[in-house]
Amino acid sequence: MEPQEVLASTVGRVRILTLNRPASLNALTPSMVTLLIEQVAGAVAAPEVGAIILTGTGRGFCAGADLKESEKRAMAGVDNTPFIRSILRLGSMLEGGPKPVIGAVNGIAVAGGLELLLACDFLLAASSARLGDAHSNYAMFPGGGATMRLPRRIGLARAKRLMLTGDIWSADQALEAGLVDAVHPDDALMPEALALADRLTVKSPLVLARMKEALTDAVSQSPETALRRERDLNELHATSFDRAEGLAAFREKRKPAFQGR
Known part of the structure; x- marks a missing residue:
C-alpha cells in the first residue's frame, strides 16, 4: 500500500501539512499536488484553523517535480501542462489565501519545492536546510511562479544569480539574502514554527x-x-x-x- 503523499494534522488552531514522499525527497507528483490543493482548501474553509504550516518528512522539504515521472509522461505523450498549472494554482492558493502560511524548511528545497516556499508568508529554515532554484542545472524552465516571486523576495540581481547559476544556498546564505526569515537548529524547527503560528492564531x-x-x-x-x-x-x-x-x-x-x- 502506497503511503499517503500528504499528511495533515492539527495542533491547537494550526493545520500542519507535511509532504510525505521521503524516499524521493518529497518530489511532487500530480496526485500529490492535487492532495495539497484539497488540504489547503480545507484548511482555509475551516473556521477553527487560524494558520497553516507547510513542511516535509525525511531529509528534504521538496526536490521539485519528480523528474522521473515527468520523463515517463513525456515519453508516453502525456501533456505536462495540467500538472504545471496545478502547481501554479497551489502557489496562488497559498499566497492569496486569507490565512497565514508558514514554510518550515526541514531539508533540501529546490525547483518546485522553492516555488512552494516562495508562496508562503513566513519561511523558517533548519540549520541543515539547503535552498536553490536548480532548474538551470537540467535545462528545465520554472513553471511554479519562481520568476515572479523570487525577485520580489530577494531582489532582481540575487534572483538572477540563484536561478541562472543553479547554485544551492545554505540556510545561513539564504538568511543573509532574505530568502528565509530565520534559521533554527534542526530539532527546534517545528517548535519554532508552531510558536510563530500560535502567535498568529490569537490575532483577528x-x-x-x-x-x-x-x-x-x-x-x-x-x-x-x-x-x-x-x-x-x-x-x-x-x-x-x-x-x-x-x-x-x-x-x-x-x-x-x-x-x-
Whole structure:
C-alpha cells in the first residue's frame, strides 16, 4: 500500500501539512499536488484553523517535480501542462489565501519545492536546510511562479544569480539574502514554527486576511492604487466586529475574543 503523499494534522488552531514522499525527497507528483490543493482548501474553509504550516518528512522539504515521472509522461505523450498549472494554482492558493502560511524548511528545497516556499508568508529554515532554484542545472524552465516571486523576495540581481547559476544556498546564505526569515537548529524547527503560528492564531483572522490581501496586491500596484485599496479596506474594516472588540479589549484591559467578522 502506497503511503499517503500528504499528511495533515492539527495542533491547537494550526493545520500542519507535511509532504510525505521521503524516499524521493518529497518530489511532487500530480496526485500529490492535487492532495495539497484539497488540504489547503480545507484548511482555509475551516473556521477553527487560524494558520497553516507547510513542511516535509525525511531529509528534504521538496526536490521539485519528480523528474522521473515527468520523463515517463513525456515519453508516453502525456501533456505536462495540467500538472504545471496545478502547481501554479497551489502557489496562488497559498499566497492569496486569507490565512497565514508558514514554510518550515526541514531539508533540501529546490525547483518546485522553492516555488512552494516562495508562496508562503513566513519561511523558517533548519540549520541543515539547503535552498536553490536548480532548474538551470537540467535545462528545465520554472513553471511554479519562481520568476515572479523570487525577485520580489530577494531582489532582481540575487534572483538572477540563484536561478541562472543553479547554485544551492545554505540556510545561513539564504538568511543573509532574505530568502528565509530565520534559521533554527534542526530539532527546534517545528517548535519554532508552531510558536510563530500560535502567535498568529490569537490575532483577528479578519484583519490578518485583509492585511495579507493588501500587502500582496500592493507589490504589483502603483502607489496610488495601493493607497486607495488601503483606504477602502480601512473604511470597510471600521465597521467590523473584530475592530470594535479590539478597542473594547484595550479599554477593559483584557484579552480580545475575535470572531473573524
